Amino acid sequence: MENQNNIKNEENNTNSNNKQSQGFLDNILSKDNNQNKLFLKSIFGLSAAILAGILWLAFKGLMFYMQIKKLEKASSHSDLMGGLGALGDAGTSILNILQTISNVHNIFKFGTILLIIVLVLSYLKMKKENLTSNFTKINYLSAVGVALIGILEIIKVDKYMNIVKNPLAAGMSMMSNQQEIPNLNPKLWIFFSVLFLILAVISTTTNYFKAFKSKDFEMADVQSGIQTAKEKYNKMDSGQKKKIGIIAAIIVGALVLYNIGVNYIFLDNVDFSKAYAIRVTGDSENASISWETKYDYYYKLKEEANNNKKAQKEMEFLDNGEISIDYPKNKQFKNGDTVTVNFTYNKDLAKKLKIRPKNTKVKIKIENLPKIAKEVNEVKNLKVFVTKLSQARLEHTYDNMAFYNVVDLSTYSALPNIYYKKDDSGHLTLKYFYGSVSAGEEILAVTVKNIILDKKGNIISYDDNNLNDKNNYEKYYSIPEIEAAMNSEGYMLLN
Numbered sequence: 001m002e003n004q005n006n007i008k009n010e011e012n013n014t015n016s017n018n019k020q021s022q023g024f025l026d027n028i029l030s031k032d033n034n035q036n037k038l039f040l041k042s043i044f045g046l047s048a049a050i051l052a053g054i055l056w057l058a059f060k061g062l063m064f065y066m067q068i069k070k071l072e073k074a075s076s077h078s079d080l081m082g083g084l085g086a087l088g089d090a091g092t093s094i095l096n097i098l099q100t101i102s103n104v105h106n107i108f109k110f111g112t113i114l115l116i117i118v119l120v121l122s123y124l125k126m127k128k129e130n131l132t133s134n135f136t137k138i139n140y141l142s143a144v145g146v147a148l149i150g151i152l153e154i155i156k157v158d159k160y161m162n163i164v165k166n167p168l169a170a171g172m173s174m175m176s177n178q179q180e181i182p183n184l185n186p187k188l189w190i191f192f193s194v195l196f197l198i199l200a201v202i203s204t205t206t207n208y209f210k211a212f213k214s215k216d217f218e219m220a221d222v223q224s225g226i227q228t229a230k231e232k233y234n235k236m237d238s239g240q241k242k243k244i245g246i247i248a249a250i251i252v253g254a255l256v257l258y259n260i261g262v263n264y265i266f267l268d269n270v271d272f273s274k275a276y277a278i279r280v281t282g283d284s285e286n287a288s289i290s291w292e293t294k295y296d297y298y299y300k301l302k303e304e305a306n307n308n309k310k311a312q313k314e315m316e317f318l319d320n321g322e323i324s325i326d327y328p329k330n331k332q333f334k335n336g337d338t339v340t341v342n343f344t345y346n347k348d349l350a351k352k353l354k355i356r357p358k359n360t361k362v363k364i365k366i367e368n369l370p371k372i373a374k375e376v377n378e379v380k381n382l383k384v385f386v387t388k389l390s391q392a393r394l395e396h397t398y399d400n401m402a403f404y405n406v407v408d409l410s411t412y413s414a415l416p417n418i419y420y421k422k423d424d425s426g427h428l429t430l431k432y433f434y435g436s437v438s439a440g441e442e443i444l445a446v447t448v449k450n451i452i453l454d455k456k457g458n459i460i461s462y463d464d465n466n467l468n469d470k471n472n473y474e475k476y477y478s479i480p481e482i483e484a485a486m487n488s489e490g491y492m493l494l495n
Contacts, residue, residue, distance in 0.1 A: 025124070028121065029121065029124060029125045029128065032121075032122075032125055037210075037211050039118055039121060039122045039125065040122075040139075040207060040210055040211035041211045041212075042114075042118045043115065043118055043119065043122070043139070043140075043143050043203070043207050043211075044204065044207035044208050044210075044211050044212075046111055046114055046115040046118065047115070047142075047143055047146060047200060047203035047204040047207055048204045048208075049111045050108065050111050050112065050115065050146060050150065050200050051197075051200040051201060051203075051204050053104055053107065053108040053111065054193075054196060054197055054200055055197075056104055057104055057105070057108070058193075058197075060104070108150075108153075108154075109154050112146075112147060112150035112151065112153075112154060115143065115146065115147050115150070116147045116150075116151075119140070119143060119144060119147060122135070122140070123135055137206075137210075137216060138202065138206050139203065139206035139207045139209075139210045139216075142199050142202040142203035142206060143203040143207065145195075145199040145203075146196070146199045146200050146203050149192060149195065149196045149199065150196075152192065153192070153196065267354050267355060267356040268310050268313055268314065268353075268354060268355050268356065269355075269356050269357075269358050270314050270317055270318070270355050270356070270357050270358065271358045271359055272323075272343050272357060272358065272359045272360055272362075273358075273359040273362070274294065274297050275293065275294060275297055275298065275318060276291050276292065276293060276294060276323075276343070277291065277292055277293075277294055278290075278291050278325070278341055278362055278364060279291065279292060280333075280364060280366055280369070282333075282369060283369055283370050283371065283372045283452050284334055284335040284369045284370065284371045284372055285332070285334045285335075285372055286332055286333075286334070286372075287332075287333040287334060287335075287337075287366050287369055288333075289325075289327055289333070289339060289341065289364070291325050291341075298318070301314060301315055301318075302315060313353045313354070313355060314355070316353060317345075317349060317350065317353055317355050320346070320349060321345045321346050321349050321350065322344075322345060322346040322349075323343060323344070323345045324343070324344050324345075325341050325342065325343055325344070326341070326342045326343075326344050327339055327340065327341045327342065333366050334366065334369075335366055335367055335368070335369050335371075336366065336367065337365075337366045338363060338364065338365050338366070339363070339364045339366060340361060340362070340363050340364075341361070341362045341363075341364060342360060342361050342362075343357070343359075343360040343361070343362075345357060345360075368455075370452045370453060370454060370460060370461075371452070371453045371454075371455075372427055372450065372451065372452055372453070373427065373428040373451040373452070373453050373459075374422065374426055374427055374428055375428065376420055376428065376494065378428075378453060378457055379428070379451065379453060379457055379459060380453075380456060380457035380458050380459075382430075382494070383418060383494060385459055386418050386430060386432050386448070386494075387414070387416075387418075389432065389446070389448070389464075390414035390415075390432045390433075390434050390446070391414055393414070393434055393446060393467070394412065394413065394414050394434050396467055397412065397434070398412075400468070411436040411437070411438045411441065412434065412435060412436050413434065413435075413436075413437075414432070414433075414434045415432070415433040415434060415435075415437075415443070415479075417432075417433065417479075417482070417493060417494075418430060418431070418432050418493070418494040419431045419432075419486045419491035419492065419493055419494065420491065420492060420494050421489070421490050421491045421492060423449065427449065427450065427451070428449075428451055429447065429448070429449045430447070430448040430449075430451070430494075431445055431446065431447055431448070431486070431491060432445075432446050432448070433445050433446070433476070433482060434446070437478075437479065439477075439478070440477060441477070442475045442476070442477060443475070443476045443477065443478075443482065444473040444474070444475060445473060445474035445475070445476065445482070446464055446465050446473070447464060447465060447474075448462050448463070448464045449462070449463050449464075450462060450463040
């Protein structure tokens with residue numbers, strides 16, 4: 001009897017030692033078995049929770065979008081007090097929605113992390129039992145997909161949630177780190193959201209049947225289902241096949257027509273020629289191109305936008321469409337040139353608003369620009385004009401004796417001689433003089449250049465010396481000195 005008790009004690013001690021030697025991880029793995037299916041049920045529960053979270057976030061996202069639209073409408077409200085009231089209500093609602101989204105997101109993060117832990121434990125259990133091939137089944141693969149996209153979602157959305165929780169602190173952090181607010185690609189975001197939803201549905205469904213119904217969903221099952229469908233189709237008579245083909249063609253055709261109609265036919269036109277004007281300024285050899293808003297059209301449209309959805313869309317497009325013009329900017333335009341000006345805009349916004357821009361390309365014939373003078377005979381009454389300039393300059397000097405440090409102006413006069421030449425660009429340049437011809441007194445030279453003419457040859461603009469900057473003037477002290485200087489510089493005397 002004693003020997004038997006000793007043997008039992010030794011067995012108990014051995015079992016106890018074995019349990020201790022198993023370790024913490026082994027103890028956890030041992031909690032899952034074929035009877036309780038703990039890990040499978042956990043994966044199902046977490047997948048279902050994540051699916052519910054995705055649907056809830058989608059619902060709140062829709063509410064957020066509707067409140068933003070309400071906020072936009074309130075901001076353009078014609079009734080000031082009503083508009084402010086609606087603006088406050090919409091703003092409060094948006095803040096509440098954002099806070100709810102933030103809270104759900106935190107729960108969602110926790111669920112995703114737990115799902116990853118359970119998946120890792122499941123894999124380790126299968127590896128220990130040499131059953132890793134089970135991890136290639138749809139229920140596990142879909143759950144892994146949910147976990148991976150969940151990680152991507154957490155990484156991306158966390159940045160926004162920080163802004164929601166504490167916009168001031170987040171903004172200061174971004175400024176200090178020289179970071180920008182994260183920018184999500186809408187199309188990519190929608191794609192991953194839909195994929196996330198599909199994988200969550202598959203994971204929830206397949207793991208439910210696996211955990212509670214002992215039913216596996218394998219890739220072979222999918223392939224078998226496709227093959228069965230093919231066999232059934234092949235067994236159909238030609239009449240049945242024709243009906244199915246017609247129904248499929250109708251569905252596909254309807255989808256195609258809908259897509260064409262929404263994106264290419266049933267669009268609201270925005271005519272750029274009504275909203276904007278192209279301007280050409282400058283002279284005959286150096287024209288510049290610009291554009292400006294036609295404000296009579298813009299303000300009329302703004303009034304219509306209060307009660308007209310089409311006008312509202314057009315206003316949004318004109319305000320936020322990043323509209324600009326593009327043309328060859330490295331070319332010098334002159335009279336006779338034809339320039340093609342293209343309006344550029346945000347195509348994604350146009351597509352979103354279902355807008356078709358019209359007259360986005362404008363051809364302009366540059367003509368009737370003022371002419372820059374090249375020859376003396378092109379200028380009408382040149383000598384009379386320059387004489388008047390010199391007299392006006394002299395009168396200015398009389399009015400500013402202290403500035404010019406001139407006390408006695410009795411000897412000052414406008415000199416009759418006017419000189420001209422062509423500059424390096426072939427444009428007409430003039431020089432006239434005024435001052436004192438007394439010995440030792442200064443004579444000031446005034447240069448006139450960039451002379452612009454109208455159609456009749458009248459001077460409409462020019463550049464000359466600054467009236468109030470004496471240092472800008474060439475100074476001479478006798479008529480012979482002037483003549484010698486003009487000859488050396490290639491100037492000729494205007495008769």
